Amino acid sequence: MTDTTATEFETQPLREFTERAYLDYSMYVILDRALPHVADGLKPVQRRIVYAMSELGLSAAAKYKKSARTVGDVLGKYHPHGDAACYEAMVHMAQPFTYRYPLIDGQGNWGSPDDPKSFAAMRYTEARLTPYARVLLGELGQGTVEWGPNFDGALQEPERLPARLPNVLLNGGSGIAVGMATDIPPHNLGEAVAACSHLIDRPEAPTAELCEHLPAPDFPTAAEVVTPRDELHRIYERGHGTVRARARWEYEREAAQIVVHALPYQVAGAKVMEQIAGQLQARKLPMVDDLRDESDHDQPVRIVVQLRSKRQDPERVMEHLFATTDLERGYRVHLNAIGLDGRPQVFSLRGLLTEWLAFRTETVRRRLRWRLERVEERLHILEGLLTAYLNIDEVIAIIREHDEPKPVLMERFGLTAAQAEAILELRLRHLARLEEQKIRAEQGELERERDTLRATLGSEERLREQVRTELLADAEAYGDERRSPLVHREPARAIDETELMPSEPITAVLSQKGWVRAAKGHEVDPVGLSYKSGDGYLDHAHGRSNQSVVFLDSHGRAYALPAHTLPSARSQGEPLTKRLSPPEQARFQAVLAGEAQGRWVLASDAGYGFQVPLQELLSRNRAGKAVLTVPAGSAPLAPAPVPAEAQGAELAVASSDGRLLVFPLEELPEMARGKGNKLIGIPAQRLRSREEVAVAVAVLPAGAGLYVAAGKSGKRLGAEQLEPFRAARGRRGVQLPQGLRRVARLAAVPAGGG
Template sequence: MSTDTLVEGTETLPLHTFTEKAYLDYSMYVILDRALPHIGDGLKPVQRRIVYAMSELGLSARAKFKKSARTVGDVLGKFHPHGDTACYEAMVHMAQPFAFRYPLVDGQGNWGAQDDPKSFAAMRYTEARLSAFSEVLLAELGEGTVDWTANFDGTLQEPILLPARLPVVLLNGAAGIAVGMATDIPPHNLREVASAAIHLLEKPKATVDDLCEYIQGPDYPTGADIITPRDDLVRAYHTGSGSVRIRARYESESGDIVVTELPWQVSGARVLEQIAAQMTAKKLPMVADLRDESDHENPTRLVIVPRSSRVDIDTIMLHLFATTDLERSYRVNMNMIGLDGRPAVKDLRTLLKEWLEFRVGTVTRRLQYRLDKVLDRLHILDGLLVAYLNIDEVIAIIRGEDEPRPVLMKRFKLSERQADAILDLKLRHLAKLEEMKIRGEQEELAAERDSLQKTLSSKQRLRTLVKKEITADSEKFGDDRRSALVSRPAAQAMDDTALVPSDPVTIVLSEKGWVRAAKGHEVDPEALSYKAGDSFLAAAQGRSNQQVVFLDSTGRAYTLTAHSLPSARGQGEPLTGRFNPPDGAHFVGVMAGDADSLYLLASDAGYGFVARIGDLYARTKAGKSVLSVPKHARVLQPVPVVDPEADQLAAIDLQGHMLVIPTVEVPRLNRGKGIKIQGVNAKKLAAGEERMVAVVSVPQNGSLVLHAGKRHLKLKASELALYQGDRGRKGKKLPRGLQRVDRAFAE
């Protein structure tokens, strides 16, 4: 825009200067007039205006209920020109006993439920009045205790603060997000806070640790257990920031788990959804059923039915605490607007000390206001007494003078206030009895004046008065602590193996790498149906809660949990959909059992080692390299080892030689090539003329079964002595007809 088009007197600013100022103005407005509570009355502006508007409507705790829409209309029309929905929600929040520790509004109708705090009815349906506790904020409002300011249109006056008789900022807490800062003040127990305030009033040098002897920790409306260690709570009170961890409270009834108290702001329906989702995903087999038995008499009653009486209830709950909202952590950030009008995070001592300063100042103003009233009344009574003592002359002056006031003032040395009071007297008050009443009132007011002046002139008397009033309010409105402070073991989610039932399963692997799991160990895997062109390759027996390890042709191991495998009712699914093996690799074997189960891994080059299954577990889809395969060699199917100290290892080569050695001679490794078990010539291996075709670990009381085409041979463990030799040798020839062994296993 050219300067020629500017209106004369228009101020121009750089855009960055204007936007910076506008943003700062907005942020200060949000901080001071919307999001943060004031330390004096513990309220945000909208809450303060709602409480004041309701008091102006006469909606005390003893009044009849009035439609909420009427209250909201007054708040918006007179003091708070913002959205009606937001204003009504703020009003509802102050009425919900599960949201406010000490509600300020008494509601009638549907004001929401703990399961769904925003399920309250519209303002045209509900009715409200102030709660009895609101007296703590309003009782001294008309006694000169606070400053007033014009409302938004300048037609009315509203209080800048309410004269709170207790530190409401700690009692009900606060939560809010401003620009660049936030507040999260937890609610506390009235009796504890009052005791701490009185202690600090009596001993101004008391430390945070001293005050924490009275304030044990937050006290939430919905109860539950605070499991945060005491040292952490004290540290939070020292710094004004920290966190509080709350855990649901439960008990056992006839073998069922009954949750009776939930953490603050946690929905019971949401908790049941979380538990049900785990049950659907088969991650919570020890739970049979869920029920919500909450009603008007029992606001929280969630029933969790274990599958059997043998299930450890505490173990289930520790898992649920770790995986659901039955345990939650809450931030502590005691940020508020102080007496200096600035936001700041305050420690417990600073907070209480500053509030006591506010309270003592409020009481001083109240007493001074009353003293001024008493002195004014005494002044008027002195003038009235002069009139009664000279009643005839006063009447004569009034009757005979056109302007009796200056004459009365001059004759009896009266002030304008006294002269006006005499002129305002009614004839019926001229009786002799009135003089006696005046003298009696003078005596009472004089005594009150002396008492007020003594209190105002003595800091000790003033503190004593504040202490008595805090004690009285504590006795009137105080209640027992709801949130117990307890020491509990840390919540810990159970791993998958603990969550899955331990049922026997047989894992079946096909030639093409398809896998499935059949229930039980009596399954004949070769009798199962396979896809066209596919057939049985290997099987392993384990349990549904165990890990299953698959071995590919490159010597890499891959891991899945048994319960995640498809059922044997179908033909399974390809392992390539679960893993990412190297190009050209195919699966050659499967291993199952607990983590300490042993398997022999070997290649047809004659090398091998014993490995613990737990050391073969792979965390990624790409698997884990465990067996080093020599050039031109192939990976053999892994075989189970029952007892390496007692088992015998039988190795058979392509020419029909069998070598038997003690299994204990084969080392136990996590990965590698292993040692030479049976002699195989590397050149002949490359040419395909020589290789180890099978290796079996035969238990002490077991048998070795050899298959060569249609012929087979079964040798007991005691009969294997004929084939024993030194490790690394070829061994002895098998009987005629068994020169081409294509399958060997132990039974």
């Protein structure tokens, strides 16, 4: 039995092992799966698909071949992963609505803009490379890139493709790795080449200058890029941000219809139709009568929004749809790619183009060196052949007389092994005098090419000019016009829900137990409505169906609900606690409605209050918002509306001791929240013991009288009769006549009302 010692095993802490394993996995995902390389703009699977297709001879001029054949070669030779993921990557490179410059020319069902994943199985589709793919593959066999072993070491594959254009920008790409992601939008080929050319001329040019040539992404669709230029400059400077694209449309006035004819990138027409139809069903688009999809082969995108009449504003309708549907969409920009040093980083536009130009310059240098070596090798051979032609009879004699003529030729004429081998491989028909002339002509041509190559390799300026010339030639061959126009548009704003509602008069009614309902019109008798057993009328307010209704609770908190959402007065309503969340022990005490700019007087029975615009009481929070600070043991009074014409208005305040004070309303400040200012002077001891408190307030328009309700009786006091009660704010007030001292309510009486 063999003794196994501990030295045969490696022991390490679990923490170190898991950390290293996770980091290895992370780097694999980042470098070999998710992020494109700045050199050719491709991820490994994309690069292997394009290379495998070139090895299968599937050039743009070749016949189509089944996609399954390509996928099989990719998986079997270079990419040992799932066939579904590989085929999907191949499909994306063939979809003209996904790639700005597709690399694969597909035949069959390769998906549609409405459903990019609706492509047929790979056994049904066929594919070949597009002419644009030559940009990536044309220089592959010319010593331009490094090669490495495939996954099993049986074959060699290129580590990068020698891209003649900045494909990393042209087709963009997206991916999610471990701890990082990339989102590079597509760009126009001609604009990218113009920016590269400018950077070759001015290597220190800032990003702002480059943006003059490459101003914005250029998506495969014709939707407008509406991000402002200064924001685009910041995005390209930082390397991240958001670009917004908006659908293009036109208004056919005679038919009163809006026609959308270009959708944003990666937006499905069916999804947009569903979003608009949902708003129609929810009655959020009352100005729209119908919605149709009239797209066909001749017009791939034609979505018709039929308006109810020619009086509707199409600009406002589309602004709402841009804000609420995918007719306008934002695209995250994150220029994250693997640099020439093999490390991922977020580039600015200038950094990305500088990095790619460094790669392209080195690629051209390597190609020229490779070509120079081939030229010099051929000149060397031609020199040997010319020697043979000048001594043809002696060469033939040596070949006929010697069993091993190669060393003899080398010794006799001072030839190298390669030259001697080339002479021995000559065919008899090439011994004609005409061949000598051809050799001399080829020699002269190659010598001129050699001199040009040496001059270019020896001058950085000439090398840069060579790069620029090739870029411009490729732009001429493959460039096209910008598809996504860059247009300045104001930010879209959705139509407020209240704007969509009809403006009808309503009366909001609040019951003693906190139930609410709304009746149409202002002529309703809220007291005479039917209430649940044990419940009864508490308060009501007049407003309109497109306004908000505000509720005030006993803690001084305000809550708001859209008027059109309140239940009908034909029922007994619903409890407010179903939709609002007041504090425990709080009860609703008042309801307010009207114009948002309208002012109200809020006060507590401690004798303090202030003016507040109704809009300050609006809150979308279920828990409302604190508005009136109510001292401990006190309670809010019924709010009093301030008339639109408040010039000369007065505020009347009554206490439980039967005292009345009238002072100018302008003495009471306007506040958004708080305790307020003193309205009527109540002795502190009497207030603390609750012997005397404020019981009612009322705002009196200029020249108006006052109705004082006391018990079951009441009395109207004319403007002249209020003179004894007028004083400055905060005074003690004057006692009312004996029968009116138990004040229950105050109300303004219009001038001349008796």
